[in-house]
Amino acid sequence: MNITLKIWRQANPKDAGAMHEYQVHNVSEDSSFLEMLDILNEELFEAGEEPIAFDSDCREGICGQCGVVINGVAHGPEVTTTCQLHMRSFNDGDTITIEPWRSTAFPILKDLVVDRSALDRIIQAGGYISVNTGAAPDAHATPVPKQDADRAFEAAACIGCGACVAACPNASAMLFTSAKVTHLNLLPQGKPENLKRVKNMLNQHDAEGFGTCTNIGECAAVCPKQIPLDVISTLNRQLGKAVLKGV
Numbered sequence: 011m012n013i014t015l016k017i018w019r020q021a022n023p024k025d026a027g028a029m030h031e032y033q034v035h036n037v038s039e040d041s042s043f044l045e046m047l048d049i050l051n052e053e054l055f056e057a058g059e060e061p062i063a064f065d066s067d068c069r070e071g072i073c074g075q076c077g078v079v080i081n082g083v084a085h086g087p088e089v090t091t092t093c094q095l096h097m098r099s100f101n102d103g104d105t106i107t108i109e110p111w112r113s114t115a116f117p118i119l120k121d122l123v124v125d126r127s128a129l130d131r132i133i134q135a136g137g138y139i140s141v142n143t144g145a146a147p148d149a150h151a152t153p154v155p156k157q158d159a160d161r162a163f164e165a166a167a168c169i170g171c172g173a174c175v176a177a178c179p180n181a182s183a184m185l186f187t188s189a190k191v192t193h194l195n196l197l198p199q200g201k202p203e204n205l206k207r208v209k210n211m212l213n214q215h216d217a218e219g220f221g222t223c224t225n226i227g228e229c230a231a232v233c234p235k236q237i238p239l240d241v242i243s244t245l246n247r248q249l250g251k252a253v254l255k256g257v
Contacts, residue, residue: 043097167236169234195244
């Protein structure tokens, strides 16, 4: 495959940045998207040019650090992480545009690398439970209804990649925040502080500069772990309870 790449290049957070065009030849359709970028970077390095900076870690679809916007879609044309996207999803001669996540809360550090620590601070605000130390109880000591367990497990699949933010026209992180709230609030260990958790995490969400949710649904459409959109409804119900109880 021979492809044309239009990639966002930005030397540092203060740089204005611009799109740059590159040609990549003889790319195997079995190569992953990141392997294709590795090939380009090897060519740039040999030519004495600065390689393109991009995030990645596991390259197994587990961590989500690889996220970029490909042809206007977070993670690209397949519902998966960027590292699990393969070049067979494109055609010979295609022009592919690659950009970083776009959000005030995700400042660009260099090229395709953004600072996603805002998500970490949302977790720090309430994504935990308070438990007494000591011997762990038996697994069956606290029964959990299967419906709640399945729902909590579904929400806990969120890997915090930030694709929901990149896809949302408002740059909202409500799908992420709702997933973290939902999976803890449904389980017995998370119930004692569930209303406080909702308030604290939403306050931090807003303080980070994320936009508001208007239920467009683009977040769920691109989520590589297919977190359902209705976790946001679950969060809103919990928020309503917190307001009524004056938490």
